[in-house]
Amino acid sequence: xxxxxxxxxxxxxxxxxxxxIGSFLDHSLGSKxxxxxxxxxxxxxxxxxxxxxxxxxxxxVFLAMNYTAHVTLAFNSVERIMRDVNNGWLIRYMHSNGxxxxxxxxxxxxxxxxxxxxxxxxREVLWWMGVVIYLLMMATAFMxxxxxxxxxxxxxxxxxxxxxxxxxxxxxxxxxxxxxxFSVDNPTLNRFFALHYLLPFVIVGVVFIHIWALHxxxxxxxxxxxxxxxxxxxxxxxxxxxxxxxxxxxxxxxFAVVFWAPNMMGDPLNYVxxxxxxxxxxxxxxxxxxxxxxxxxxxxxxxxGVVAMFGSILILFVLPWLDRHPVRSASFRPIFRIxxxxxxxxxxMLGWCGAQLAEGLPLILSRIGTFWYFFHFxxxxxxxxxxxxxxxxxxxxxxxxxxxxx
Amino acid sequence: xxxxxxxxxxxxxxxxxxxxxEEVKPMEREWHFNGMLGKFDKQQLQRGFQVYKEVCxxxxxLNYISFRNLEDIGYSEDQVKVIAAxxxxxxxxxxxxxMFQRPARPSDHIPHPFANDQLARASNGGALPPDLSLMxxxxxxxxxxxxxxxxxxxxxPNGFELNPGMSYNAFFPGHQIAMPQQITDDRVTxxxxxxxSAEQIATDVVAFLxxxxxxxxxxxxxxxxxxxxxxxLFTVLAYLYKRRLWARLGKH
Amino acid sequence: MANTAHAHAAAAQGETRRDFLLHSTIAVGAVGTAMxxxxxxxxxxxxxxTLALATSEFSIAGIAEGSGITVVWRGKPVFVRHRTAAxxxxxxxxxxxxxxxxxxxxxxxxxxxxxILVGVCTHLGCIPLGMKPSEPRGEYGGxxxxxxxxxxxxxGRIRKGPAPLNLAVPPYQYINDxxxxxx
Numbered sequence: 126x127x128x129x130x131x132x133x134x135x136x137x138x139x140x141x142x143x144x145x146i147g148s149f150l151d152h153s154l155g156s157k158x159x160x161x162x163x164x165x166x167x168x169x170x171x172x173x174x175x176x177x178x179x180x181x182x183x184x185x186v187f188l189a190m191n192y193t194a195h196v197t198l199a200f201n202s203v204e205r206i207m208r209d210v211n212n213g214w215l216i217r218y219m220h221s222n223g224x225x226x227x228x229x230x231x232x233x234x235x236x237x238x239x240x241x242x243x244x245x246x247x248r249e250v251l252w253w254m255g256v257v258i259y260l261l262m263m264a265t266a267f268m269x270x271x272x273x274x275x276x277x278x279x280x281x282x283x284x285x286x287x288x289x290x291x292x293x294x295x296x297x298x299x300x301x302x303x304x305x306x307f308s309v310d311n312p313t314l315n316r317f318f319a320l321h322y323l324l325p326f327v328i329v330g331v332v333f334i335h336i337w338a339l340h341x342x343x344x345x346x347x348x349x350x351x352x353x354x355x356x357x358x359x360x361x362x363x364x365x366x367x368x369x370x371x372x373x374x375x376x377x378x379x380f381a382v383v384f385w386a387p388n389m390m391g392d393p394l395n396y397v398x399x400x401x402x403x404x405x406x407x408x409x410x411x412x413x414x415x416x417x418x419x420x421x422x423x424x425x426x427x428x429x430g431v432v433a434m435f436g437s438i439l440i441l442f443v444l445p446w447l448d449r450h451p452v453r454s455a456s457f458r459p460i461f462r463i464x465x466x467x468x469x470x471x472x473x474m475l476g477w478c479g480a481q482l483a484e485g486l487p488l489i490l491s492r493i494g495t496f497w498y499f500f501h502f503x504x505x506x507x508x509x510x511x512x513x514x515x516x517x518x519x520x521x522x523x524x525x526x527x528x529x530x531x
Numbered sequence: 532x533x534x535x536x537x538x539x540x541x542x543x544x545x546x547x548x549x550x551x552x553e554e555v556k557p558m559e560r561e562w563h564f565n566g567m568l569g570k571f572d573k574q575q576l577q578r579g580f581q582v583y584k585e586v587c588x589x590x591x592x593l594n595y596i597s598f599r600n601l602e603d604i605g606y607s608e609d610q611v612k613v614i615a616a617x618x619x620x621x622x623x624x625x626x627x628x629x630m631f632q633r634p635a636r637p638s639d640h641i642p643h644p645f646a647n648d649q650l651a652r653a654s655n656g657g658a659l660p661p662d663l664s665l666m667x668x669x670x671x672x673x674x675x676x677x678x679x680x681x682x683x684x685x686x687x688p689n690g691f692e693l694n695p696g697m698s699y700n701a702f703f704p705g706h707q708i709a710m711p712q713q714i715t716d717d718r719v720t721x722x723x724x725x726x727x728s729a730e731q732i733a734t735d736v737v738a739f740l741x742x743x744x745x746x747x748x749x750x751x752x753x754x755x756x757x758x759x760x761x762x763x764l765f766t767v768l769a770y771l772y773k774r775r776l777w778a779r780l781g782k783h
Numbered sequence: 784m785a786n787t788a789h790a791h792a793a794a795a796q797g798e799t800r801r802d803f804l805l806h807s808t809i810a811v812g813a814v815g816t817a818m819x820x821x822x823x824x825x826x827x828x829x830x831x832x833t834l835a836l837a838t839s840e841f842s843i844a845g846i847a848e849g850s851g852i853t854v855v856w857r858g859k860p861v862f863v864r865h866r867t868a869a870x871x872x873x874x875x876x877x878x879x880x881x882x883x884x885x886x887x888x889x890x891x892x893x894x895x896x897x898x899i900l901v902g903v904c905t906h907l908g909c910i911p912l913g914m915k916p917s918e919p920r921g922e923y924g925g926x927x928x929x930x931x932x933x934x935x936x937x938x939g940r941i942r943k944g945p946a947p948l949n950l951a952v953p954p955y956q957y958i959n960d961x962x963x964x965x966x
Binding site: 599768 | 804805807808811812815818831832835836838842845
């Protein structure tokens with residue numbers, strides 16, 4: 126037994142000298158990665174996002190084995206997965222709800238970063254990579270939603286691709302290029318499937334860069350001050366154990382939806398096969414796009430609406446230069462904290478507006494919400510950077526001068 | 532502040548439906564298949580299949596159901612063969628290149644009542660009877676909606692302009708529906724002797740249609756219970772381990 | 784999940800005393816992962832509709848003596864040959880020959896006139912020649928696989944070449960005198 130073990134160890138060392146996978150992992154998310162000891166449970170959502178990415182890729186690969194990307198067969202092939210393929214219903218529900226849960230996790234991850242100032246120096250590039258991942262996720266999820274070729278798939282694809290027609294001069298040419306024809310049709314479905322399969326692996330690549338960028342400055346923490354080496358603990362086993370526990374809690378929620386409310390977050394009309402001749406009276410995108418959809422519809426000009434919608438995401442890239450307040454964590458910025466929660470509530474309200482018909486009260490609210498969204502970034506944050514007096518910061522993580530508020 | 536904002540947001544979201552355009556809420560019913568351990572009542576599904584066969588099938592297809600699937604609702608393999616053989620399906624071409632009719636086999640899909648959509652429209656005053664396989668999933672609150680629709684036929688209220696050939700239905704969006712009332716007391720005579728009130732017929736056929744829409748519901752519920760118990764065990768263990776591991780930190 | 788379980792296992796080696804909590808967490812996590820992997824793998828097995836199509840019916844009424852037809856069963860060719868008296872006699876005589884995969888002709892054909900075989904060479908899956916009059920039938924008058932030179936006799940038994948087994952006899956039954964169901 127013992128000689129066997131040492132032989133195994135020798136083989137492992139032989140391999141490590143040539144390709145140090147073990148050491149690489151140990152430095153990435155193992156015992157050689159020191160993390161601040163005061164990370165709270167909001168820090169679990171990074172690893173949960175990675176878990177969901179892997180889950181989506183695995184279930185997606187098995188779905189792709191039974192899916193047919195053709196307008197006459199796509200809907201039927203999905204129904205065949207649901208009815209005839211062994212455990213196909215489980216894999217598909219895990220994938221379709223997995224998309225929603227991936228977004229839930231990523232939204233919490235983003236808002237955690239917004240609250241604790243994780244985008245501030247020296248973590249700007251880390252933040253950029255996160256925004257790139259988020260954009261790629263939106264593109265991937267959009268194309269994935271088209272694949273079942275239901276009514277919402279088809280009309281979602283039509284409306285979203287038509288956004289590009291707002292570009293002056295070349296808009297129509299770009300839309301024709303995206304479609305590969307003169308309407309959303311078989312060529313569109315085929316390329317969406319190809320790209321939907323490709324983009325997740327691009328996301329994996331950017332996730333690597335994201336984690337790499339994380340390791341240069343190290344993790345931020347709830348106090349937002351730089352952690353002294355004495356205030357750090359190895360990621361493994363401490364945060365691995367904490368993440369595994371968090372994963373367990375997350376899985377219970379995820380599975381509860383997969384097994385008991387698998388269609389809760391989907392639109393019933395996507396169980397009606399696509400009909401290019403009939404637009405449903407009320408088309409809405411998936412919930413994770415709703416705030417941006419509300420911004421799009423809030424502006425009565427086609428080009429400006431599209432610009433505002435894309436701008437609302439792209440503005441995140443320059444966030445580190447809009448909010449130049451030296452204190453990171455909202456715990457020590459009482460005014461910023463109030464506006465953080467207002468911003469979050471505003472986002473939820475925009476999401477609600479996005480699900481309603483664009484008229485009457487929802488339209489008024491989405492205009493107010495759109496104004497506030499940009500006002501928050503363009504006016505409030507620079508202003509607060511200038512005028513807000515923070516609470517006294519603790520000297521170190523171990524010795525808080527004042528206990529953080531709440 | 533956080534609490535105030537969240538409370539406001541919650542209140543807003545909860546009251547939000549009040550702002551939405553008025554919609555007719557369907558009647559609520561208790562369904563066998565709802566709930567953590569909800570199952571189909573096979574006897575009921577067989578009655579529902581009888582209703583489909585005798586009332587709906589002349590106009591509505593059930594594209595995603597094969598005869599072999601009927602084994603799931605309690606028919607034996609031999610019974611399924613007999614049921615299938617009552618239908619004729621087109622097969623071929625034969626040695627001479629001709630298409631021919633033969634009795635259906637369990638692996639065949641339930642045949643479509645019309646050869647194509649154009650014929651279906653022509654036979655139904657221009658309206659296309661939709662496929663029913665997924666109907667209870669393809670509408671908001673599907674089972675309750677279809678149930679309500681079945682029983683929602685009424686005299687049009689005074690002043691309501693009803694187009695020729697249309698019927699008034701309290702639950703159909705716009706209240707004008709091309710399908711005339713189908714379900715009335717004793718429309719079918721149940722093979723199992725159940726009294727066929729209109730409510731009973733509507734309940735049975737909706738249960739059947741929910742099975743056609745979500746045939747894996749029972750195994751989904753059963754698997755879910757096992758998976759969730761397992762995840763709970765895993766989470767408890769992981770929590771205990773995490774707590775003990777982190778307790779070490781306090782000592783240093 | 785598998786990764787963290789693995790990392791746990793690595794740490795466990797460093798621990799001096801057995802850690803019940805750690806080990807049970809890893810065990811439950813590993814079992815859970817395995818239980819999640821199986822449904823994924825199983826989804827690659829034939830689906831219910833594929834299994835339901837596992838039978839084919841065809842008529843043998845029109846096959847002239849000495850010729851045959853090829854029908855499709857489970858996506859594979861099935862050879863149906865109406866044998867001549869000489870072929871049947873040869874097949875029965877060879878029951879006692881030195882066979883690589885011994886089997887009597889009586890066991891291979893429910894009615895000696897009609898030989899029904901899965902038309903897939905047992906070497907590497909090519910379709911042997913011999914169903915058309917123009918095709919070579921090999922040294923033993925049955926079938927010849929051109930891919931790697933396997934020769935089958937008039938009972939579809941392997942006689943020469945790399946194939947290890949006889950051409951398979953599919954499960955079939957005569958529904959009536961002229962109709963056969965395979966599967």
